Amino acid sequence: MSDSPVTACVLIIGNEILSGRTQDTNLAHLAQTLNEFGVQVREARVIPDVEDIIVDTLNECRRAFDYVLTTGGIGPTHDDITADCVANAFGVELEMHPEVEALIRRREAPPEIMEARLRMARIPKGATLIENAMSGPPGFQLENVFVMAGVPAIMRAMVSTLGDRMQGGKPVRSRSIIAYLSEGHVAKPLGRIQERYPNTDLGSYPFYRQDRYGTNLVMRGTDPDLLDALLEEVREMVIELGGEYEDPE
Amino acid sequence: MSDSPVTACVLIIGNEILSGRTQDTNLAHLAQTLNEFGVQVREARVIPDVEDIIVDTLNECRRAFDYVLTTGGIGPTHDDITADCVANAFGVELEMHPEVEALIRRREAPPEIMEARLRMARIPKGATLIENAMSGPPGFQLENVFVMAGVPAIMRAMVSTLGDRMQGGKPVRSRSIIAYLSEGHVAKPLGRIQERYPNTDLGSYPFYRQDRYGTNLVMRGTDPDLLDALLEEVREMVIELGGEYEDPE
Numbered sequence: 001m002s003d004s005p006v007t008a009c010v011l012i013i014g015n016e017i018l019s020g021r022t023q024d025t026n027l028a029h030l031a032q033t034l035n036e037f038g039v040q041v042r043e044a045r046v047i048p049d050v051e052d053i054i055v056d057t058l059n060e061c062r063r064a065f066d067y068v069l070t071t072g073g074i075g076p077t078h079d080d081i082t083a084d085c086v087a088n089a090f091g092v093e094l095e096m097h098p099e100v101e102a103l104i105r106r107r108e109a110p111p112e113i114m115e116a117r118l119r120m121a122r123i124p125k126g127a128t129l130i131e132n133a134m135s136g137p138p139g140f141q142l143e144n145v146f147v148m149a150g151v152p153a154i155m156r157a158m159v160s161t162l163g164d165r166m167q168g169g170k171p172v173r174s175r176s177i178i179a180y181l182s183e184g185h186v187a188k189p190l191g192r193i194q195e196r197y198p199n200t201d202l203g204s205y206p207f208y209r210q211d212r213y214g215t216n217l218v219m220r221g222t223d224p225d226l227l228d229a230l231l232e233e234v235r236e237m238v239i240e241l242g243g244e245y246e247d248p249e
Numbered sequence: 250m251s252d253s254p255v256t257a258c259v260l261i262i263g264n265e266i267l268s269g270r271t272q273d274t275n276l277a278h279l280a281q282t283l284n285e286f287g288v289q290v291r292e293a294r295v296i297p298d299v300e301d302i303i304v305d306t307l308n309e310c311r312r313a314f315d316y317v318l319t320t321g322g323i324g325p326t327h328d329d330i331t332a333d334c335v336a337n338a339f340g341v342e343l344e345m346h347p348e349v350e351a352l353i354r355r356r357e358a359p360p361e362i363m364e365a366r367l368r369m370a371r372i373p374k375g376a377t378l379i380e381n382a383m384s385g386p387p388g389f390q391l392e393n394v395f396v397m398a399g400v401p402a403i404m405r406a407m408v409s410t411l412g413d414r415m416q417g418g419k420p421v422r423s424r425s426i427i428a429y430l431s432e433g434h435v436a437k438p439l440g441r442i443q444e445r446y447p448n449t450d451l452g453s454y455p456f457y458r459q460d461r462y463g464t465n466l467v468m469r470g471t472d473p474d475l476l477d478a479l480l481e482e483v484r485e486m487v488i489e490l491g492g493e494y495e496d497p498e
Contacts, residue, residue: 020280031269187365
């Protein structure tokens with residue numbers, strides 16, 4: 001297991017997310033799942049269904065991060081261009097993948113529909129498949145790039161199979177409390193605690209609910225003992241400031 | 250009003266989104282609101298609370314897009330570094346803004362809390378304020394960069410004030426139908442229609458619900474008459490394919 005962080009970038013491909021018509025939920029799920037594999041999502045980009053942009057972004061990100069995971073654009077229609085873009089980015093050909101072709105041909109269809117479906121059997125040369133346990137064709141992996149469906153249920157089934165394919169580091173663990181104090185109250189003492197824990201990430205997120213304001217205090221790091229010690233200090237800080245806290249549900 | 254598209258990039262700054270702990274909802278709201286201003290969100294990035302990354306991303310994106318909008322990182326704590334990063338990216342100083350300072354001092358607090366709150370009065374030189382009608386300090390605009398809070402209710406109040414500050418083009422309008430046909434069924438005829446409407450964007454998004462599968466067909470473009478003609482063709486296509494459709498609610 002690596003001691004240095006293993007990083008990933010998520011590319012969410014699709015005009016429907018950028019237009020605001022569809023609310024993305026894939027990023028949060030991917031971040032949590034990859035963390036269990038010991039892989040930290042360090043950036044995410046939402047980009048349109050435009051070939052040049054997808055190719056350039058893939059090439060930039062596959063060099064900057066240990067892993068790149070894409071969602072969206074692997075269906076049978078004219079705007080499903082992710083496989084073409086991955087092939088282009090790596091400078092390899094798209095080939096009809098015999099296994100995917102056989103899977104698609106198993107369900108009979110009129111010629112024009114079959115031709116459209118077979119578009120989904122075009123896989124970049126050298127890629128390995130990512131099983132689709134839900135419906136439709138598989139995703140694929142080429143080097144450090146993992147290409148998955150955009151439909152959340154399908155994406156979730158796909159990513160659940162990837163743990164063995166990634167060389168993860170230590171997963172990031174978290175602790176948190178809900179402090180009924182404003183961010184201004186906690187800011188200075190929290191900053192002093194953060195200075196003493198340089199290898200953990202101490203975040204504060206204000207909220208207003210049920211006529212009560214407060215701040216979620218979240219500690220994240222790879223060392224559980226350090227996190228427990230930090231949590232105790234943060235709890236004591238809240239009490240010293242005259243505040244109340246709750247543990248999260 | 251410009252005839253060429255006016256573009257924006259959204260930067261979502263915050264470890265809590267990247268960790269998957271918090272589900273972002275700001276992007277979808279921003280995309281829809283900016284579209285009403287005639288500004289098209291063409292990319293979004295989610296980046297961590299790390300100064301070098303924020304500065305580099307700001308500098309790359311403010312040159313590549315007409316507008317950049319950021320959310321997150323403008324509170325009083327040690328991890329609120331967006332104002333510092335914007336000043337750094339533009340090569341200007343952070344200054345105590347007298348108007349914001351007066352606003353913060355209006356609510357009394359012990360010295361240490363006041364000192365933390367006054368952190369939020371540090372605004373890059375040359376920036377103009379973005380009103381915060383909800384609570385807390387304002388955001389700010391420096392050239393083509395708009396800096397807003399991450400808390401959704403506050404961000405929404407802020408962006409609602411920005412219409413007059415942006416030179417928008419024509420807003421993108423959309424039409425859509427719910428077709429009870431698989432993507433494979435519609436793929437080929439849809440591609441042929443798309444070829445005849447090069448200036449509109451014809452997207453297809455499969456779904457499975459209540460034991461029924463289908464495809465949302467979404468048309469987007471700036472010319473309402475063209476969209477209406479396209480919608481009619483898409484409806485006819487579904488009927489010719491032997492499918493049913495519904496208009497969206």
